[in-house]
Amino acid sequence: xxxxxxxxxxxxxxxxxxxxxxxxxxxxxxxxxxxxxxxxxxxxxxxxxxxxxxxxxxxxxxxxxxxxxxxxxxxxxxxxxxxxxxxxxxxxxxxxxxxxxxxxxxxxxxxxxxxxxxxxxxxxxxxxxxxxxxxxxxxxxxxxxxxxxxxxxxxxxxxxxxxxxxxxxxxxxxxxxxxxxxxxxxxxxxxxxxxxxxxxxxxxxxxxxxxxxxxxxxxxxxxxx
Numbered sequence: 448x449x450x451x452x453x454x455x456x457x458x459x460x461x462x463x464x465x466x467x468x469x470x471x472x473x474x475x476x477x478x479x480x481x482x483x484x485x486x487x488x489x490x491x492x493x494x495x496x497x498x499x500x501x502x503x504x505x506x507x508x509x510x511x512x513x514x515x516x517x518x519x520x521x522x523x524x525x526x527x528x529x530x531x532x533x534x535x536x537x538x539x540x541x542x543x544x545x546x547x548x549x550x551x552x553x554x555x556x557x558x559x560x561x562x563x564x565x566x567x568x569x570x571x572x573x574x575x576x577x578x579x580x581x582x583x584x585x586x587x588x589x590x591x592x593x594x595x596x597x598x599x600x601x602x603x604x605x606x607x608x609x610x611x612x613x614x615x616x617x618x619x620x621x622x623x624x625x626x627x628x629x630x631x632x633x634x635x636x637x638x639x640x641x642x643x644x645x646x647x648x649x650x651x652x653x654x655x656x657x658x659x660x661x662x663x664x665x666x667x668x669x670x671x672x
Contacts, residue, residue, distance in 0.1 A: 501634050502651055502662045503564035503576060503591040538563050544581040548616040549573050549590065553607060558600045560615070564591040573600055576640060580647075582615040582622040583669065587643045591651040595659065601652035604629060604663050613648060613667055624648040624667040631661050639664050 539562065546560040564574035573592040580586030592601035611626040624647075631654060632639060639649060639662075646669035653659035 502632070502637055502639070503569070503574065538568075539577070542581075543618040544584075546575050546582050546588065546590070546615050546617060550614040550616075551607070551611070552614075553611040554603050556600060558592070558598070560590065564589075569593055570597050572598070579640065580642070582617050583620075583646060585644065585646055587640065588615070588624075588646075588648045589640045589651065590648070594652045594654065594663075595657050601650065601663075602656060604650060604652055604665050605654070607665055612670075613650070613665075615648070623670040625670050627666045627668060629663060629665040632664055634660075634662055636662070645669075 541562060545562060548558070549560055550557050559572040560575055561568045561571050561573070562575055562577065564576050568574040569592060573590050576589035576591065579589035582588060593599060594602045594604070607626050607629055609626055609628055613624040613626065615622045615624065639651070648665075648667040648669075650665035650667075652663050654661045654663040
């Protein structure tokens with residue numbers, strides 16, 4: 448009799464254990480399904496490429512070594528590797544729409560314009576910032592030049608007055624821009640190169656002469672014929 452009772456109890460316990468295991472499996476399955484419903488795959492967004500961290504036109508002791516950039520331009524240490532890697536740029540093939548010459552009668556400036564605004568390009572004259580608008584186009588035509596090296600082409604930008612003319616030549620024609628004003632900014636205020644909704648021009652150079660811890664920014668707009 449006792450053995451029968453023991454076997455009965457063992458059977459009940461076994462049934463209870465099986466039931467508990469089965470219930471646990473169902474519970475875990477439901478939790479997994481709920482988790483899948485609640486979890487939403489994040490939307491991936493592209494990280495924008497860093498185009499410019501510092502305004503062009505710096506003399507940097509006549510070279511672009513990191514030490515010169517650190518001393519003269521004040522580039523933070525954590526940004527120096529990014530700046531160094533960005534110095535090597537690919538210059539696109541010139542087109543007939545690109546700027547090739549600049550004249551500013553009020554300053555007796557008559558200089559060639561090349562594509563790009565790194566050290567090697569600015570040795571040749573005035574550099575057009577890659578990606579900026581071409582002459583006569585809607586957008587911001589950004590041109591840079593040195594003020595105390597390689598011809599000092601933009602040394603006297605602070606003498607420009609509202610209404611002065613900036614004449615830009617392409618391979619086929621010329622465009623006249625009118626000076627609106629000029630201002631001084633810090634080297635990291637790259638927003639001055641942002642595109643515009645109208646035909647504009649921006650001239651950039653270091654300032655003041657032989658100190659070069661700021662940038663002088665000349666803004667102008669296209670003279671409509």
